[in-house]
Amino acid sequence: MAHIFFQLGSQADISEEELYSTFNVETEILSGFAFGELPKQKVKKKFDELGGIMRAGVVLGEEKNFEGVQQGIIEHATRNATEGKKMKIGIFIGSNQGWKKFGIGLQKAIKLASKGDEYSDESKFSVRIVNRDAKNLDSYAVHKEKLLEKGNAEYVCIPLPTGWAWGISIGVQKAFDFAARDMKKPIRDMKVGMIPPKLARIMINMTRDESGNLPAKIYDPFCGMGTVLLEGMSLGLKVAGSDIAKRMVEATKKNTKWYFDYEERTSRLAMSSEEKAERDTRFKQLGKEQRDDKFNEFSVDEDYVSNKKPSADNKKEPFFLRDIFMKDATKSFYPDQKKKINKSAVVGEGFLGKIFHKPVNQEQYKIQKEELFPMYRQFLFQISKENISKIVFAFPFWIGENNQTYSFVSDLISFADKLGVKLVKSPIRYIREGQVVGREIVTFEKK
Numbered sequence: 001m002a003h004i005f006f007q008l009g010s011q012a013d014i015s016e017e018e019l020y021s022t023f024n025v026e027t028e029i030l031s032g033f034a035f036g037e038l039p040k041q042k043v044k045k046k047f048d049e050l051g052g053i054m055r056a057g058v059v060l061g062e063e064k065n066f067e068g069v070q071q072g073i074i075e076h077a078t079r080n081a082t083e084g085k086k087m088k089i090g091i092f093i094g095s096n097q098g099w100k101k102f103g104i105g106l107q108k109a110i111k112l113a114s115k116g117d118e119y120s121d122e123s124k125f126s127v128r129i130v131n132r133d134a135k136n137l138d139s140y141a142v143h144k145e146k147l148l149e150k151g152n153a154e155y156v157c158i159p160l161p162t163g164w165a166w167g168i169s170i171g172v173q174k175a176f177d178f179a180a181r182d183m184k185k186p187i188r189d190m191k192v193g194m195i196p197p198k199l200a201r202i203m204i205n206m207t208r209d210e211s212g213n214l215p216a217k218i219y220d221p222f223c224g225m226g227t228v229l230l231e232g233m234s235l236g237l238k239v240a241g242s243d244i245a246k247r248m249v250e251a252t253k254k255n256t257k258w259y260f261d262y263e264e265r266t267s268r269l270a271m272s273s274e275e276k277a278e279r280d281t282r283f284k285q286l287g288k289e290q291r292d293d294k295f296n297e298f299s300v301d302e303d304y305v306s307n308k309k310p311s312a313d314n315k316k317e318p319f320f321l322r323d324i325f326m327k328d329a330t331k332s333f334y335p336d337q338k339k340k341i342n343k344s345a346v347v348g349e350g351f352l353g354k355i356f357h358k359p360v361n362q363e364q365y366k367i368q369k370e371e372l373f374p375m376y377r378q379f380l381f382q383i384s385k386e387n388i389s390k391i392v393f394a395f396p397f398w399i400g401e402n403n404q405t406y407s408f409v410s411d412l413i414s415f416a417d418k419l420g421v422k423l424v425k426s427p428i429r430y431i432r433e434g435q436v437v438g439r440e441i442v443t444f445e446k447k
Helices: 014-024 038-048 066-080 098-115 139-144 175-183 197-205 225-236 246-265 273-294 319-323 335-341 362-383 409-417
Strands: 002-008 028-030 035-040 055-061 086-095 127-129 153-160 163-172 217-220 239-245 324-326 345-349 388-398 423-431 437-447
Touching: 002 014, 002 153, 014 035, 014 038, 014 055, 014 197, 014 423, 035 038, 038 055, 038 163, 055 066, 055 153, 055 197, 066 086, 066 098, 066 153, 066 163, 066 225, 086 098, 086 246, 086 423, 098 127, 098 153, 127 217, 175 225, 175 239, 197 225, 197 345, 197 388, 217 225, 225 239, 225 246, 225 345, 239 246, 239 319, 239 335, 246 319, 246 324, 319 324, 362 388, 362 409, 388 423, 409 423, 409 437
Parallel strands: 086 127, 086 153, 217 239, 217 345, 239 324, 345 388
Antiparallel strands: 002 035, 002 055, 028 035, 055 163, 153 163, 388 437, 423 437
């Protein structure tokens, strides 16, 4: 076991919940970081599956002052430098003004030590500090400079109430992968509320069982542009999706088809040979499982005619597109649709209502509740009748004047409870700075 640190995302509550769901470990939160005892290799293996964690690493020491941190880092770098090879080092200071006060001095001390000016000749090592403009590195720079590889390092310094913790990164989020899935997909529509890819990934991770295992399949009943499905595919999961709107179904199909091709052709170019082998194995398994799925012999047409044999054109569709279909989430499932979502975990968000640019009042909230509450109540009623496992779903809430909030989630929880759909975790709120409409993430299980 190692003492591990995790840098939490901007919405710390939901990042912490993702950690617990993935690793089933209690953590201590300090200065925007979570600390816990975990096997190092387990963290390295699962890190790229996370959506709300910026970086993770091993704590190597705790010091009362920064001078002790500086000395510890220099000694560690000296021991781990490879003879005849320049060591690349990145520095991350986990405080708002950290670089001006601490980072520049640490950078100079490392360079000075590498030259042996203050230490014996045995301490000499070749080093390049890759930070620029006196600030922390972004994730792209960490991966471009290969700081996570043996012989290089990103040192992380974390301010604590009683001093400092310092350590070395073993995982840094590949933010560029999330951006590529979001920005490069062929169909985007900013007028349609789109769940952020990282939030979609977090919600998928919240469907894990007590052992930290993901479900075999996820189903998004309001698939929209397919963001949840893309994140599920990126984890190697089977996916299913539906939407009441034909253009949303078509958009999801185009985006998922694009992503499958993109993974096969484009993203592999930036991978190490080990990563390529792991990704290839995962995608081959995904393909085998969905091709072998006995329910894929059926096709659902746009009028919900069930159990019809696929047309010649439909047979040409890639195998994973056949589980994306038109459906009103408030209506009953047809037999073939039931089969497509059988034993799935439900992940998604529905319509969030009217767009507001300033805090809402009581009357505006009342109108939104009258419009949205019946839809969500009927959705829960229909999904409760299906053979699904967990439900992790985002419902809207609103910011009012004087930081008052409006939400009907408690009413939905009470309604779901009567259906045998039980709340298993306290709802978590997610809202971006400056927005008035947020998302309240609720986790249910069928009992």
